[in-house]
Amino acid sequence: MPMSNQLAPATAATFPVVHDAIAPRSWEPNEAASLAIDDVGLASTGSVLHFTQDQQVFGEGDQAEFLFKVASGVIRTCRFHGDGRRQIDDFHIAGDIFGLETSQHYQVSAEAVCDCMVIAYRRRGVEKRAPGNETLSQQLFLVALQSMNRAREHALLLGRRSAVEKVASFLIEWGQRAPASTTVTLAMTRQDIADYLGLTIETVSRTLSQLERDGLITLVTARRIEIKDVQALRALHG
Amino acid sequence: MPMSNQLAPATAATFPVVHDAIAPRSWEPNEAASLAIDDVGLASTGSVLHFTQDQQVFGEGDQAEFLFKVASGVIRTCRFHGDGRRQIDDFHIAGDIFGLETSQHYQVSAEAVCDCMVIAYRRRGVEKRAPGNETLSQQLFLVALQSMNRAREHALLLGRRSAVEKVASFLIEWGQRAPASTTVTLAMTRQDIADYLGLTIETVSRTLSQLERDGLITLVTARRIEIKDVQALRALHG
DNA sequence: CGATTGCTTGATACCTCTCAACCCAGGTGG
DNA sequence: CCACCTGGGTTGAGAGGTATCAAGCAATCG
Numbered sequence: 001m002p003m004s005n006q007l008a009p010a011t012a013a014t015f016p017v018v019h020d021a022i023a024p025r026s027w028e029p030n031e032a033a034s035l036a037i038d039d040v041g042l043a044s045t046g047s048v049l050h051f052t053q054d055q056q057v058f059g060e061g062d063q064a065e066f067l068f069k070v071a072s073g074v075i076r077t078c079r080f081h082g083d084g085r086r087q088i089d090d091f092h093i094a095g096d097i098f099g100l101e102t103s104q105h106y107q108v109s110a111e112a113v114c115d116c117m118v119i120a121y122r123r124r125g126v127e128k129r130a131p132g133n134e135t136l137s138q139q140l141f142l143v144a145l146q147s148m149n150r151a152r153e154h155a156l157l158l159g160r161r162s163a164v165e166k167v168a169s170f171l172i173e174w175g176q177r178a179p180a181s182t183t184v185t186l187a188m189t190r191q192d193i194a195d196y197l198g199l200t201i202e203t204v205s206r207t208l209s210q211l212e213r214d215g216l217i218t219l220v221t222a223r224r225i226e227i228k229d230v231q232a233l234r235a236l237h238g
Numbered sequence: 239m240p241m242s243n244q245l246a247p248a249t250a251a252t253f254p255v256v257h258d259a260i261a262p263r264s265w266e267p268n269e270a271a272s273l274a275i276d277d278v279g280l281a282s283t284g285s286v287l288h289f290t291q292d293q294q295v296f297g298e299g300d301q302a303e304f305l306f307k308v309a310s311g312v313i314r315t316c317r318f319h320g321d322g323r324r325q326i327d328d329f330h331i332a333g334d335i336f337g338l339e340t341s342q343h344y345q346v347s348a349e350a351v352c353d354c355m356v357i358a359y360r361r362r363g364v365e366k367r368a369p370g371n372e373t374l375s376q377q378l379f380l381v382a383l384q385s386m387n388r389a390r391e392h393a394l395l396l397g398r399r400s401a402v403e404k405v406a407s408f409l410i411e412w413g414q415r416a417p418a419s420t421t422v423t424l425a426m427t428r429q430d431i432a433d434y435l436g437l438t439i440e441t442v443s444r445t446l447s448q449l450e451r452d453g454l455i456t457l458v459t460a461r462r463i464e465i466k467d468v469q470a471l472r473a474l475h476g
Numbered sequence: 477c478g479a480t481t482g483c484t485t486g487a488t489a490c491c492t493c494t495c496a497a498c499c500c501a502g503g504t505g506g
Numbered sequence: 507c508c509a510c511c512t513g514g515g516t517t518g519a520g521a522g523g524t525a526t527c528a529a530g531c532a533a534t535c536g
Contacts, residue, residue: 079394081398081476082476083476085399087394087397087398089390089393089394100383100386101383102380102383102384102387107387107390108390131372131376134369137375137379138369140379141375141378141379141382142340144379144382144383144386145338145339145340145382146340147386148338148382148385148386148389149340149345151386151389151390151392151393152327152345152346152389154389154393155327155389155392155393155396156317156325156327158393158396158397158436159325159326159396159433159436160319160325160436161323161436161491161524161525162491162492163491163492189513189514189515190514190515190516191514195397198396198397198398198399199492199493200492200493200494201514201515202492202493202494202515202516202517203491203492203493205515205516205517206492206516206517208516209516209517222500222514222515222516238319238320399492399493399523400523400524401523401524427481427482427483428482428483428484429482437524437525438524438525438526439482439483440483440484440485440524440525440526441523441524441525443483443484443485444484444485444524446484447484447485460482460483460484460532460533
């Protein structure tokens with residue numbers, strides 16, 4: 001567990017506080033801030049950690065000692081199947097909380113999609129302070145509800161039949177998260193996208209090419225996609 | 239909205255209270271009770287409603303005025319797409335809470351899979367009483383987390399590639415919910431199952447037949463399935 | 477009984493997976 | 507500077523699985 005390496009020298013509450021200054025709600029370092037959930041309840045006790053690309057934050061089955069918030073970068077939560085296949089549960093960007101669990105153990109693994117800063121909060125500490133702290137309780141409740149919503153939307157997305165619908169939905173969704181212009185910049189590889197959508201890497205690639213041929217998007221580079229026809233894309237998503 | 243019809247004459251807090259006596263945690267009327275979440279915080283203010291098969295409890299987009307708990311029967315939450323396709327988000331059995339939302343509007347519709355009794359709680363009332371009521375707050379928090387878990391598991395299930403895996407997973411999961419013997423009794427139609435798994439009705443039927451030919455299950459009737467080889471089924475479930 | 481509804485089964489088309497080759501950009505080292 | 511290597515991405519051909527269309531069966535109900 002790479003995490004313990006980093007937490008050992010840096011115990012909770014020793015790191016500088018991270019209030020709203022922490023990060024823009026985007027994985028790109030230069031976006032404007034708009035935190036969905038403010039930091040009043042949590043931020044005063046977190047320790048800041050750094051993870052490099054593909055480094056694991058925690059593994060499925062580990063003791064769920066911490067709660068995390070993304071400060072910058074993108075974290076993916078996922079699960080691995082016996083045959084080596086991977087299923088990505090969600091992508092988390094700055095401001096998102098992950099690692100919230102009912103059980104004592106994490107039900108998914110968490111890994112850095114790119115270089116990341118995350119803030120770790122001791123779960124015990126949070127749980128101890130939650131009763132009586134209305135702000136914190138409400139905040140956690142909201143986080144849980146939002147996680148529920150996201151998981152639900154993901155399930156409904158995966159239920160869609162065709163690859164085009166899935167890929168279009170993904171572009172729309174990811175485009176909304178980083179509220180840039182019409183140009184979407186992907187933080188993740190095709191493999192990540194495929195594992196998120198329940199497709200293969202080749203199908204994702206082919207579908208993107210197809211969307212480009214149809215004039216809905218332009219593949220500026222592999223990771224930069226310009227959306228030419230939002231309407232049509234939304235129609236597919238619809 | 240059929241609900242308002244029923245709530246109009248029966249305003250909140252007029253109905254008899256429903257404590258733990260309400261229902262066994264199973265959609266079958268004769269199962270043993272084992273509520274995952276106790277009722278202390280909620281039950282004192284709910285009104286009991288009845289819904290017949292396929293009747294709508296609420297629709298996507300409706301004002302989310304109420305919070306519901308299943309007393310008996312099975313409720314499905316789902317969403318409809320433009321082309322008429324339906325995607326089922328979840329099945330809710332006795333003891334389950336549904337209709338919890340971040341937004342002011344329901345994000346999915348809710349319908350009765352079979353004849354159902356549900357308890358409706360005014361959302362405003364709950365929200366008013368939650369601060370300061372530790373039991374109720376924690377309860378709601380737990381419900382949100384459990385909903386998140388279920389949605390996540392559903393997403394991971396839908397990410398699985400093959401129809402066999404999906405159907406096997408569904409059988410295992412549903413079998414666990416009604417903790418009967420090795421015989422699983424389905425409350426829902428093949429269409430419901432198909433819309434939950436992102437498959438067609440024919441594929442579900444064929445897959446079940448295949449599982450029977452392979453000796454993993456026996457189709458006693460269309461709705462009663464005996465599990466002959468749990469191990470093998472779990473292996474498919476992955 | 478005929479009609480309806482839910483379910484099963486069959487034949488075929490289509491879409492996605494699989495396997496494979498190839499391309500391209502970036503990094504390394506001679 | 508260029509050859510080489512590597513990892514990520516694209517593209518092609520064929521196989522396989524699921525959707526689609528269609529027919530038939532069983533149970534239920536007026």
